Structure formats: C-alpha cells, structure tokens
Amino acid sequence: MADISTIILAAGAGTRMKSEKSKVIHKLCGKSMIKWVYSQAEKINAKKIITVIGNKREQVIATLGEDKDYAVQEQQLGTGHAVSVALDSIVDGGIVLILCADVPLITSDTLQKAIDFHIKSRCAATVITVDVDDPTGYGRIIRGENGNVLGIVEEKDADDDQREIHEINAGLYCFDVALLRAAISNLKNDNAAGEYYLTDTLAILLENGYCVGAYKKDDACELMGINNLYQLSVAEKIMRTRINTQHMLSGVTIINPENTYIDADVTIGHDTVILPGTMIGEGCVIGSGCVIGPNSNLCSCTIGDDTEINSSTILESKIGNNTHVGPYAYVRPNCIIGDNIKVGDFVEVKNSTVGDGTKISHLTYVGDSDVGGNVNFGCGTVTVNYDSKKKHRTTIKDGAFIGCNTNLVAPVTVGKGAYTAAGSTITEDVPDNALAIARNRQVVKPDWRIKKYGK
Numbered sequence: 504m505a506d507i508s509t510i511i512l513a514a515g516a517g518t519r520m521k522s523e524k525s526k527v528i529h530k531l532c533g534k535s536m537i538k539w540v541y542s543q544a545e546k547i548n549a550k551k552i553i554t555v556i557g558n559k560r561e562q563v564i565a566t567l568g569e570d571k572d573y574a575v576q577e578q579q580l581g582t583g584h585a586v587s588v589a590l591d592s593i594v595d596g597g598i599v600l601i602l603c604a605d606v607p608l609i610t611s612d613t614l615q616k617a618i619d620f621h622i623k624s625r626c627a628a629t630v631i632t633v634d635v636d637d638p639t640g641y642g643r644i645i646r647g648e649n650g651n652v653l654g655i656v657e658e659k660d661a662d663d664d665q666r667e668i669h670e671i672n673a674g675l676y677c678f679d680v681a682l683l684r685a686a687i688s689n690l691k692n693d694n695a696a697g698e699y700y701l702t703d704t705l706a707i708l709l710e711n712g713y714c715v716g717a718y719k720k721d722d723a724c725e726l727m728g729i730n731n732l733y734q735l736s737v738a739e740k741i742m743r744t745r746i747n748t749q750h751m752l753s754g755v756t757i758i759n760p761e762n763t764y765i766d767a768d769v770t771i772g773h774d775t776v777i778l779p780g781t782m783i784g785e786g787c788v789i790g791s792g793c794v795i796g797p798n799s800n801l802c803s804c805t806i807g808d809d810t811e812i813n814s815s816t817i818l819e820s821k822i823g824n825n826t827h828v829g830p831y832a833y834v835r836p837n838c839i840i841g842d843n844i845k846v847g848d849f850v851e852v853k854n855s856t857v858g859d860g861t862k863i864s865h866l867t868y869v870g871d872s873d874v875g876g877n878v879n880f881g882c883g884t885v886t887v888n889y890d891s892k893k894k895h896r897t898t899i900k901d902g903a904f905i906g907c908n909t910n911l912v913a914p915v916t917v918g919k920g921a922y923t924a925a926g927s928t929i930t931e932d933v934p935d936n937a938l939a940i941a942r943n944r945q946v947v948k949p950d951w952r953i954k955k956y957g958k
C-alpha cells in the first residue's frame with residue numbers, strides 16, 4: 504500500500520474573517536478549526552502531517568503545539584504555492600492528502616473513503632466535490648460530456664455559465680506526490696487573484712495525459728468552507744448537532760438539543776440528563792445519573808455520578824458523587840468538593856476543599872479554605888480571606904457547626920466538632936468541641952421607645 508502524507512493549508516490571511524486572530528484558530532464548539540482538521544488527519548494512517556503556516560503563524564503554532572511539523576510559506580502566493588512549500592519535505596512515490604484548515608467539519612471517514620477511491624481509480628489526482636444549493640465563493644467543477652472532470656474554475660475567474668454550476672470543489676484532494684510536484688512547477692498566476700491556484704494542477708495533469716477523478720459526496724455539511732464569521736456560526740450549529748447526537752446515542756438525555764451547548768471532547772456518563780440553557784466546556788468529564796442544568800455553565804471541570812448542578816457556574820473544579828450544587832451557586836477555580844455535599848443558593852466557593860457530607864446551604868462565601876466532612880454552615884457565613892495585602896486560609900475541621908452570619912477572619916481554625924455562635928466574628932482559633940461566641944451580649948432597655956418619644 505502506498506505511503507500517505509498529509510498537508511494542511513493554514514497560511515492564508517483570512518481577510519474575510521475581519522479579525523485580529525488567525526482564521527484557523529477561531530473555534531467551533533470550543534476547539535479551533537485547525538485542531539478539528541488535524542484531529543481527523545491523525546485518524547488516517549499517514550506517515551506525516553505537515554501544516555503550512557504563514558500569516559499569524561505564531562498563533563497557529565501556539566494553538567496546535569510546537570511538537571507538530573510545519574512548513575512556512577513566507578508570502579501567501581496561493582494554495583498551489585502553499586502546497587509546494589510543504590512538498591519540499593515529502594518524497595516521491597506515495598500519495599499526498601491535501602486538507603484546508605478552513606474546512607473543519609470534515610471527518611476521517613470521508614477522507615479515508617476518498618483515499619480508497621483514489622487508490623482504486625489509479626488516477627493522478629482526486630478532488631472531493633459536492634453539489635450545493637449556493638455555490639457562491641467556491642471553485643466550480645467543470646465536467647466534460649461524459650461527466651469526466653476537466654478542471655476547476657475559481658469563482659473570480661468563472662464566466663456566467665460556469666457560475667451556474669452547483670458542483671463545487673471542497674478544497675480537499677489526493678494526489679500522486681511526484682505528479683503533483685511536476686504539475687505545480689508549471690502553475691501560472693495569470694488569473695483574477697494573481698495567485699498560484701492548486702486547483703489549476705488538475706487541468707495541467709489532464710493536459711499531460713493523466714487521469715483526474717472526483718470523489719463526490721451526497722451531503723454538503725462536512726465540506727463547508729469557512730471564510731467569515733457568519734459561516735463559522737453555521738458550521739458551529741452543524742458541529743453542535745453532531746456532538747449532541749453522539750452523546751444522546753451514548754445514553755445521555757438532552758431535553759432540548761437546540762439550546763444545549765456541549766464543546767468538543769466532553770465525556771458524559773449514561774443516564775445523565777442535560778436540561779436547557781446549559782454550556783459544557785471542552786474537556787469536562789461528567790459522570791452518570793447526573794442532572795445538569797437548567798442554565799448552568801461548566802468549564803474544565805470533573806463531576807462525579809448522581810450529582811445535580813442547577814442554574815450554577817462551575818469553573819476548573821472537581822465535584823464528587825451525589826452532591827447538589829445550586830440553584831445560583833458559583834464554584835470558582837481550584838475547588839475540590841467531595842461526595843454527598845450541598846452547595847446551595849447564592850453560595851460562592853473558591854480555591855477550597857470541602858469534605859464529604861458538608862452542607863453549605865445558603866448565602867455563604869467560602870474562599871481559600873480547607874473544610875472537613877459533615878460541617879454545617881449557617882446562612883450568611885463569610886470566610887474573611889483577604890486583609891487587603893494577602894490571602895489567608897481558613898481551616899474548618901470535621902463536624903464543626905458554623906452559626907449563621909459568622910465571619911471567620913483568616914488565618915483561623917475551627918476545631919473538630921466545634922461551634923461558633925450566630926453573628927460571631929471569629930479571629931482566634933476555636934478548639935475541638937468548643938463553642939466560640941464573639942459578639943456583644945444583648946442589652947434590653949425596657950420601655951425605651953415610650954421613654955424617648957412618649958406614650
């Protein structure tokens with residue numbers, strides 16, 4: 504079997520995006536376009552994958568990783584020129600698969616089928632094509648009387664009849680490496696864009712008597728090219744449907760997929776229910792039997808089994824099993840919250856650990872704290888972690904009971920099974936099993952109003 508190398512084109516300026524960012528690092532469902540394409544290319548059994556970079560190349564490298572193979576196209580002289588730069592590090596004798604980083608919905612399944620088709624056809628080149636309702640902006644496939652491919656005409660160069668053609672070039676191809684190299688050396692830039700078009704190599708190969716084929720797909724969804732932010736939003740919707748469908752087929756209930764936003768590379772266990780208005784960011788891991796949402800936002804977090812997250816935001820944190828969060832809780836980065844816990848309404852937790860069985864039911868701030876198991880927080884507890892210069896930690900040991908409206912001025916420790924009286928401002932450590940009262944004793948002045956105001 505022939506060696507396969509892959510080239511991903513990602514050097515273009517992306518002018519139509521009207522963005523300071525490289526086009527190919529714009530994200531679809533939390534993952535950059537270049538990464539989507541690269542991850543599909545990785546599934547093909549290719550010897551190497553070379554990404555052609557140029558414009559805003561540092562952004563592309565930062566996104567994709569320094570450990571990848573790159574070819575630098577110093578000046579963006581067109582797709583044919585971009586391929587020639589990468590061909591310098593590919594040897595003759597095999598097949599090269601050419602992908603565009605701005606065609607992010609492509610799947611490895613389609614690519615593999617196109618490669619198999621190419622090998623079977625013994626052609627010098629195979630282009631992936633599809634019929635679309637609106638071909639605006641794409642290269643049109645020109646076919647002869649027998650349906651054989653004669654070449655590709657770019658929209659800018661097309662005449663009125665050619666513009667009526669609805670079969671488009673998806674920008675994805677298989678070539679014989681040596682024949683492509685020879686054809687590229689004959690490219691000219693005498694076209695409307697003044698560029699060296701990769702698409703012109705097909706006509707050059709045909710002129711030289713080689714066979715050129717088309718692998719035509721039925722469905723246009725995967726082949727959409729992204730040139731502007733509107734097209735990105737259309738592609739995002741397609742990708743979201745694909746992701747949601749996969750989760751549903753693996754046993755996740757999504758009540759309304761239309762307004763459930765799950766990023767790439769999220770794991771969700773079976774029998775978990777996702778309620779509307781929920782956003783789950785790239786890399787989150789959610790167990791089985793959970794109820795997530797409505798209206799929850801989860802970023803980079805791990806959630807155990809049978810846990811409920813209701814109308815809450817969880818960032819870069821870990822939450823255990825059978826724990827209830829919300830409604831309206833805010834778990835900020837670096838929290839480890841255990842099993843059978845309640846983090847209730849209007850509770851904020853930050854950079855803290857919370858042990859199993861603890862209840863933080865309402866209106867409480869727990870920041871920079873190490874909280875043991877089976878602790879009960881009364882309503883309105885505040886860990887006073889910041890002295891205007893430094894953050895300090897609060898330690899609350901197992902089984903402690905924090906009275907309502909307690910301020911815990913850190914650094915401070917509340918011992919095992921200790922109590923704080925409601926309304927206390929605790930500035931000194933409380934020993935195990937003790938009760939700390941840190942407020943004035945109540946004074947009652949009988950008939951005060953009558954003495955002051957009469958009657």
Ligand code: UD1
Pocket residue numbers: 512513514515516555576578579580581582583584585603604605606640641642643655657671672673674699700701702727728729730
């Ligand atoms: C290209 C095809 C068109 C096809 C469409 C599919 C050509 C001439 N046209 O048009 O037939 O229908 O894709 O989406 O190939 N790039 C470089 N270096 C360059 C120029 C471009 O690396 O000098 C990269 C871009 O980053 C992009 C890809 O090549 O990833 C395609 O370039 P783009 O300018 O978007 O081409 P289209 O006009 O979309």
Ligand code: CA
Pocket residue numbers: 605728729730
């Ligand atoms: Ca494009």
